[in-house]
Amino acid sequence: MEQIAASELTQLVREQAVLGLADFDEVVRLYRPRVFRFLLASLRDRDTAENLTQDCFLKAYLGRAHFRGDSSLSTWLMKIAMNLVRDHLRSKRLRFWTKTRDTALDPVDVSDWIPDGRSSPEAELIARTQVTYVWKAVSELPAKQRSVFVLRFVEEMELKEIAELTGMNPSTVKTHLYRALAAVRESMGGKS
Amino acid sequence: MTKETTTRQVQELYPESDAATKRDLEGLANSISHFRAAIHHVAGQETEPEWRLDQTQARRRSTHQRVMLEWAVAAAAAMVLCAAILMPVVGSYRDHAAQLQAQQREQLLQQRAADTALLDQVTNALSEGVPDSMRPLAELDTDYASYQTVETEKKNGRN
Numbered sequence: 001m002e003q004i005a006a007s008e009l010t011q012l013v014r015e016q017a018v019l020g021l022a023d024f025d026e027v028v029r030l031y032r033p034r035v036f037r038f039l040l041a042s043l044r045d046r047d048t049a050e051n052l053t054q055d056c057f058l059k060a061y062l063g064r065a066h067f068r069g070d071s072s073l074s075t076w077l078m079k080i081a082m083n084l085v086r087d088h089l090r091s092k093r094l095r096f097w098t099k100t101r102d103t104a105l106d107p108v109d110v111s112d113w114i115p116d117g118r119s120s121p122e123a124e125l126i127a128r129t130q131v132t133y134v135w136k137a138v139s140e141l142p143a144k145q146r147s148v149f150v151l152r153f154v155e156e157m158e159l160k161e162i163a164e165l166t167g168m169n170p171s172t173v174k175t176h177l178y179r180a181l182a183a184v185r186e187s188m189g190g191k192s
Numbered sequence: 193m194t195k196e197t198t199t200r201q202v203q204e205l206y207p208e209s210d211a212a213t214k215r216d217l218e219g220l221a222n223s224i225s226h227f228r229a230a231i232h233h234v235a236g237q238e239t240e241p242e243w244r245l246d247q248t249q250a251r252r253r254s255t256h257q258r259v260m261l262e263w264a265v266a267a268a269a270a271m272v273l274c275a276a277i278l279m280p281v282v283g284s285y286r287d288h289a290a291q292l293q294a295q296q297r298e299q300l301l302q303q304r305a306a307d308t309a310l311l312d313q314v315t316n317a318l319s320e321g322v323p324d325s326m327r328p329l330a331e332l333d334t335d336y337a338s339y340q341t342v343e344t345e346k347k348n349g350r351n
Binding site: 033036037040041051054055057058091127130131133134135138152153154156174177178181184185188 | 197198201202205216217219220222223224226227228230231232234235236248249251252255259
């Protein structure tokens with residue numbers, strides 16, 4: 001009985017997920033911030049992140065017939081975004097003559113955007129410095145470690161979800177995360 | 193996500209840490225939570241563009257065309273570069289080949305002249321009635337022949 005109820009529930013979730021694509025504007029409105037944030041943190045370029053966000057939703061729209069609802073809509077979209085990041089980095093490496101765009105985010109700019117609410121100017125300065133260090137350390141991480149770090153600490157995803165998204169097993173995800181964190185910690189002056 | 197959640201997430205990766213490490217990790221978690229807040233804030237500041245399928249498709253097409261054009265220009269530049277590098281090499285190879293050919297031609301001419309001279313020498317040697325080495329014998333023979341002629345004439349005169 002319980003088994004039937006569980007399978008019916010899974011089916012319902014799938015259907016809801018598939019139906020979710022019918023109103024695509026709503027899908028864009030709901031998931032755009034997350035996709036954009038992930039792309040921005042991964043690529044550190046506002047224009048590229050914006051363009052790839054659009055591409056992500058275009059791909060999702062064109063491939064909506066292939067979405068079977070095996071994973072959540074969010075995971076599916078993030079998977080597309082991750083593939084776009086990988087393709088972008090690969091083509092950027094191949095197109096070495098392409099000039100670096102001036103829309104690249106500077107870590108100082110990012111630290112300027114820390115929301116207000118620090119208790120004192122000193123605390124604010126410390127927070128800004130910390131953000132600059134983390135931003136720099138994250139930008140120097142290998143692509144896989146960076147993606148896992150961003151998904152875990154910026155997008156607040158569970159390890160299982162990240163494993164599903166990246167196609168790695170959870171222990172590999174944990175290893176990547178551990179290494180990424182060790183690198184960030186080391187760059188912050190702590191022990192690795 | 194709160195700072196505490198980040199701390200928990202960070203500490204999960206270091207399960208057997210002492211008090212000093214825990215303090216260190218708390219500081220790290222604090223920095224990461226600031227980083228997350230900054231990213232969320234930066235992303236939130238972006239004005240959300242209207243989702244237009246046709247516009248996105250057009251932009252994607254133009255990006256694709258631009259990339260193709262870049263590749264074409266890069267390929268052309270690479271070809272020009274290769275030509276610029278190979279031209280002097282081919283030129284020097286051609287010069288070398290021409291020099292070698294001229295040298296071979298000269299050697300052939302010299303060989304021919306030498307052959308002609310040898311042939312002339314052989315022809316001259318063959319055209320002579322008596323070879324040099326046999327000349328003393330031939331002279332003796334001539335002397336003897338002329339002696340016999342004289343003797344014969346004498347005999348005939350007597351008769």
